[in-house]
Amino acid sequence: MTTTAETATAELLDWYEQMAVIRRTEQAAQDLFLAGLVKGTTHLAAGHEAVAVGASTALRDDDYVFATYRGHHHAIARGATPEECLAELMSKATGLCGGKGGSMHLTKADRNMLGSYAIVGAHLPMAAGAAWSAVLRGSGQVAVAFFGDGATNIGTFHETLNLAAVWKLPVLFVCENNLYMEYTPIGSVTAVPNPAADRAAAYRLPAELLDGNDVLAVHAAVATAAQRARAGDGPTIIEARTYRQFGHSRTDPGKYRPEAEVAQWLARDPLTLARAALADRGVPESDVDAADQRARALVEAAVAAAKAAPEPDLATALTDVWADGSAGWRS
Amino acid sequence: MTTTAETATAELLDWYEQMAVIRRTEQAAQDLFLAGLVKGTTHLAAGHEAVAVGASTALRDDDYVFATYRGHHHAIARGATPEECLAELMSKATGLCGGKGGSMHLTKADRNMLGSYAIVGAHLPMAAGAAWSAVLRGSGQVAVAFFGDGATNIGTFHETLNLAAVWKLPVLFVCENNLYMEYTPIGSVTAVPNPAADRAAAYRLPAELLDGNDVLAVHAAVATAAQRARAGDGPTIIEARTYRQFGHSRTDPGKYRPEAEVAQWLARDPLTLARAALADRGVPESDVDAADQRARALVEAAVAAAKAAPEPDLATALTDVWADGSAGWRS
Amino acid sequence: MAELTTYRESVAEGIAREMRRDPAVVCLGEDIGAAGGVFKTTVGLYEEFGPVRIRDTPISEQAIVGAAMGAAMTGLRPVAEIMFSDFLACCWDHVANEIPKVRYMTGGQVTVPLVIRTANGGGLGFGAQHSQAVENWAFAVPGLKVVAPATPSDVVGLMAAAIRSDDPVVFFEHKGLFASKGPPAPPEHLVPLGQAACLRTGTDVTLVALAATVPTALAAAERLTAEGVSAEVLDLRCLVPLDMRAVLESVARTSRLVVVEENPYQGGWGGTVASIVADEGFELLDAPIRRVAAACVPLPFADRLEDAVLPTVDTVAGAVRALAAY
Amino acid sequence: MAELTTYRESVAEGIAREMRRDPAVVCLGEDIGAAGGVFKTTVGLYEEFGPVRIRDTPISEQAIVGAAMGAAMTGLRPVAEIMFSDFLACCWDHVANEIPKVRYMTGGQVTVPLVIRTANGGGLGFGAQHSQAVENWAFAVPGLKVVAPATPSDVVGLMAAAIRSDDPVVFFEHKGLFASKGPPAPPEHLVPLGQAACLRTGTDVTLVALAATVPTALAAAERLTAEGVSAEVLDLRCLVPLDMRAVLESVARTSRLVVVEENPYQGGWGGTVASIVADEGFELLDAPIRRVAAACVPLPFADRLEDAVLPTVDTVAGAVRALAAY
Numbered sequence A, B: 001m002t003t004t005a006e007t008a009t010a011e012l013l014d015w016y017e018q019m020a021v022i023r024r025t026e027q028a029a030q031d032l033f034l035a036g037l038v039k040g041t042t043h044l045a046a047g048h049e050a051v052a053v054g055a056s057t058a059l060r061d062d063d064y065v066f067a068t069y070r071g072h073h074h075a076i077a078r079g080a081t082p083e084e085c086l087a088e089l090m091s092k093a094t095g096l097c098g099g100k101g102g103s104m105h106l107t108k109a110d111r112n113m114l115g116s117y118a119i120v121g122a123h124l125p126m127a128a129g130a131a132w133s134a135v136l137r138g139s140g141q142v143a144v145a146f147f148g149d150g151a152t153n154i155g156t157f158h159e160t161l162n163l164a165a166v167w168k169l170p171v172l173f174v175c176e177n178n179l180y181m182e183y184t185p186i187g188s189v190t191a192v193p194n195p196a197a198d199r200a201a202a203y204r205l206p207a208e209l210l211d212g213n214d215v216l217a218v219h220a221a222v223a224t225a226a227q228r229a230r231a232g233d234g235p236t237i238i239e240a241r242t243y244r245q246f247g248h249s250r251t252d253p254g255k256y257r258p259e260a261e262v263a264q265w266l267a268r269d270p271l272t273l274a275r276a277a278l279a280d281r282g283v284p285e286s287d288v289d290a291a292d293q294r295a296r297a298l299v300e301a302a303v304a305a306a307k308a309a310p311e312p313d314l315a316t317a318l319t320d321v322w323a324d325g326s327a328g329w330r331s
Numbered sequence C, D: 001m002a003e004l005t006t007y008r009e010s011v012a013e014g015i016a017r018e019m020r021r022d023p024a025v026v027c028l029g030e031d032i033g034a035a036g037g038v039f040k041t042t043v044g045l046y047e048e049f050g051p052v053r054i055r056d057t058p059i060s061e062q063a064i065v066g067a068a069m070g071a072a073m074t075g076l077r078p079v080a081e082i083m084f085s086d087f088l089a090c091c092w093d094h095v096a097n098e099i100p101k102v103r104y105m106t107g108g109q110v111t112v113p114l115v116i117r118t119a120n121g122g123g124l125g126f127g128a129q130h131s132q133a134v135e136n137w138a139f140a141v142p143g144l145k146v147v148a149p150a151t152p153s154d155v156v157g158l159m160a161a162a163i164r165s166d167d168p169v170v171f172f173e174h175k176g177l178f179a180s181k182g183p184p185a186p187p188e189h190l191v192p193l194g195q196a197a198c199l200r201t202g203t204d205v206t207l208v209a210l211a212a213t214v215p216t217a218l219a220a221a222e223r224l225t226a227e228g229v230s231a232e233v234l235d236l237r238c239l240v241p242l243d244m245r246a247v248l249e250s251v252a253r254t255s256r257l258v259v260v261e262e263n264p265y266q267g268g269w270g271g272t273v274a275s276i277v278a279d280e281g282f283e284l285l286d287a288p289i290r291r292v293a294a295a296c297v298p299l300p301f302a303d304r305l306e307d308a309v310l311p312t313v314d315t316v317a318g319a320v321r322a323l324a325a326y
């Protein structure tokens, strides 16, 4: 966690490396999916790394994070290892959820990353509830809900923002506006140009509209909002504009997106931007390359370990419905 | 329907009479409830008359109206007779819904008053859908959803306003802000002071905040909004501040409301205001009294007729689930 | 004997006992605070525990239940009120897809110790949208405990078990029973989840009932005594865990089963009970299994129509009589 | 013989036929337009019928279904897509409390001729929130017709009946069947709602199945032939209207019943089917009624775990074998 306004260069390099780890993990997930080793579906966050890393590094370790089905980056930014993530995607016993969750439900509860939720908007009130709990327990924690642009048009968004505002809860609503829902541009179905930020006034909440590919900008905004929240000044809406580099899910090639738009956003890759920022600060390119190498090595080892990991015991299909570990419904 | 900006005095007197009919009907409903002749519950709209009459007189006969459980005034303003309404409340075969709906579900479909809905917010998208249908059929109709201040914090409100705005539907959202939900002041659970109007910007919609006890003001605003809607310019949010003169429902004495507040609003009774407006226009008091007398006579006759009406045939419990009139679920 | 108490008062009493015991218990819902709840089932809680632990909410069912979930995952034991059980539909995603699944789908990483209390059932002329018995909705979702007490002391005892449960519980309070009276719960009263109560022993037919159908079944059994039919009455108390052992043991004695449900026949919980008996208890049966449930229609407003579609003492007695004569 | 077609293509074909026939038919839903639907079940509709009749929506399930209801009450015949059936929970108030009740509670004043189409069921590794078979949720609500086809030509024929129905229909398209192939529907194909199909005659046991459990039941029946067990397989096609006559007639011939459901056992539709047979068909039975349903857990992601909790050919064959030997 950083609370200083000025980010140290060493820190920025570390963030770069975290983003590189996420990127490599997403690429690995894609490759494994195409190879048939990941079943079901995946929603990759390549392109969104700066949101996760910028935000997570601005939070306390015990703050709560709630993510969507596009949540690999948040799991990793909160401390899940690429191996745990990839093993989960590959239905392995060593996966974060023991193979019972899958890509859409990555969770690292021992780091207070309290889950990835696959029904749009559902986790927003959970984050508000976690924030409420923090207030009642006097713990000083904040809760963060990450969500997509598409989630701003669903009912829970409205209910949650109003409740959180009225109760002045220490919760941050971070919209990763990547301009698209699945295949439909958010602008074509939304009454306002900035789907999250332009709704803030409806709840008398402050909003920040920012470049979600700039890890420093995200970090600064989240740090400020977290401080406000911890001070008892209530929620903030942060809308981070970003772009997903893969399609929506699985094998979607994303053909509905204009080529020029894709090119423009790829040029603004969050890793590229961070590299440039590091260069500006005089960090030698070789240091950044070394970070990249470490990320690559880490993820390569993760892939190998996840592949080698055992499949879940069939008996686990019938565990953990209830808190005592059981699954019976008849007494 | 009036489209002229200036309301003729004869018309205003007619509106007064309509409001008087509603008031007398609500008083009768209350008396019948206390006498044990109305079962279940009622939500009386005494005090809200100007919203219903002001709005309905500004609409075309074939426009659609959707109301809440507090909807007697809208049913009557759209052409239901006090007798049909009271018979429904008294579980009679001659009631609007044959005794199958009750106070919360008054419906007069042959006048395009398409129902009263008892789950907060549920009817908002229905009104949008009716407006969409009007557009596709090229009928020039508009749809109006009336709802309470409390409904502005539920998810459907948000989903519907966004959809209606994006699709530029000919639908009017008329909030009857009576300052309370059941027993809780709306201000204590809402992030903005004007729960409907202050949300309009979140959908780039125009909003009107007005005195809901002034039938002329309501009429003018609805007429303008309906014109906009028919012209293809999309929805309008109208927030009409008003006050319910009875408690929320049944025998609620409304003790949670400060006495001074009640007194202030009773002094601004919509009938009193309309009477004053008529006096200003030089209408002799005796003409207004005569309207009152007619209203009283009408409702007295309605009570008598409803009391005398037969109970529904038991067989009707098993009709009208399906469009063919039947109710079987096994083939 | 101690004075009788109402089912309604027992709700507040049950919550208050747990709130005194455990500071992590908090309540949220519409009009539950100073107003004491629209059914007066939270009267006194605001006065005793204050606005921090007894929290009024906007009309935002998804936010209520979703926030309860987030709070439950992070150290509180929220008791969320959904005013009428029909409105569970307004937050059904959270009730059906989030709360009961999150523990399983995270491989056991989180627990969700919350209670959703809600006023359930018909018979009061509230019409189609405020009268449903929807315990069968919750029953269809693995991962929820489902409780529906029939007596004041069970309200207290099951509330204690529900609030102490580390699993999510949907707690159905029956609107038609709020005014009913019974002996108050003794101190420290706890009724474990998943234990049916045998309220009346009998030899000819087993009647399985829940919540408001319990007094109906008891009245029918009483009436049939005069006719020489001896009916045993089981109050399931919970649908999950479902005490099928008690049902099967009873049917082993009586060889006949009538299930009395308030929900519509189609998709009702009695179908599951009946199907288990038709499978595991097939050899015990000397007669068809009969379900007395509501007609498959929305609930009408007029009381005579409502009476015509809900299970009554007459229809239950008729079913038992027919089976006994089989 | 004509070329085979897929279940997936049949969805779009079924809708297109009705849209050509009746200009009041319109479609709305997320990504159903130019994208052709996330399951590619609306491919070609946007091109043929244009953006006015094929309308993309925001992610607003309540607005989608609520608007469809308002449109249906005022002259259109909307076909609303809810992408995954799990998300019916997000608009459950409209599906359970509004659409099926409004006709009844207004005393028959309005009709609601709409179809809610949705991709249902598991087996594809989509995890707990994208895999449920929730036809039993809809089944529990009086006032909804409930359709769940198993073959491409049934998709077309039942879609025609659903869209032409003046009653609201929830139309469950099974995700696991989208890629399956079968003979295309003949022109003007119409399969009336509420008629079960007997897909295989047999003398020893009746298997009742729906949607994806139909091929499972057929495969189990096939496998058992070698063992000398003759199983009859009924595809219910619809849960409402429920063709219990066909079930009872079949049980009259076979004396044994296995119900194969994909939804969890608790609260599954098979309970209602079993309870009717245990009542009205009691004397026909020579053996217990068995339900093969999913385990009462949320659905796990890993395919081997998912296979372990869903009905399979093995579990169905096992149940039939046991009954046949009874």
Ligand SMILES: Cc1ncc(C[n+]2csc(CCOP(=O)(O)OP(=O)(O)O)c2C)c(N)n1
Pocket: A043, A070, A118, A119, A120, A121, A147, A148, A149, A150, A151, A152, A176, A178, A180, A181, A182, A248, D030, D059, D061, D083, D087, D090
């Ligand atoms: C309530 C609900 N409706 C629809 C879906 C299907 N769906 C999954 S992701 C998605 C698009 C979401 O877009 P956005 O919120 O912008 O997030 P992104 O995928 O772009 O990260 C949709 C419609 C869903 N999961 N939940």
Ligand SMILES: Cc1ncc(C[n+]2csc(CCOP(=O)(O)OP(=O)(O)O)c2C)c(N)n1
Pocket: B043, B070, B118, B119, B120, B121, B147, B148, B149, B150, B151, B152, B154, B176, B178, B180, B181, B182, B248, C030, C059, C061, C083, C087, C090
């Ligand atoms: C979804 C839902 N939640 C709760 C209720 C219970 N309820 C009925 S009326 C009401 C208050 C509504 O207040 P408002 O919208 O201001 O309308 P008013 O009654 O003042 O006309 C509540 C909470 C309901 N009917 N529906």
Ligand SMILES: [Mg+2]
Pocket: A148, A149, A150, A176, A177, A178, A179, A180, A181
């Ligand atoms: Mg997006």
Ligand SMILES: [Mg+2]
Pocket: B148, B149, B150, B176, B177, B178, B179, B180, B181
């Ligand atoms: Mg109000």
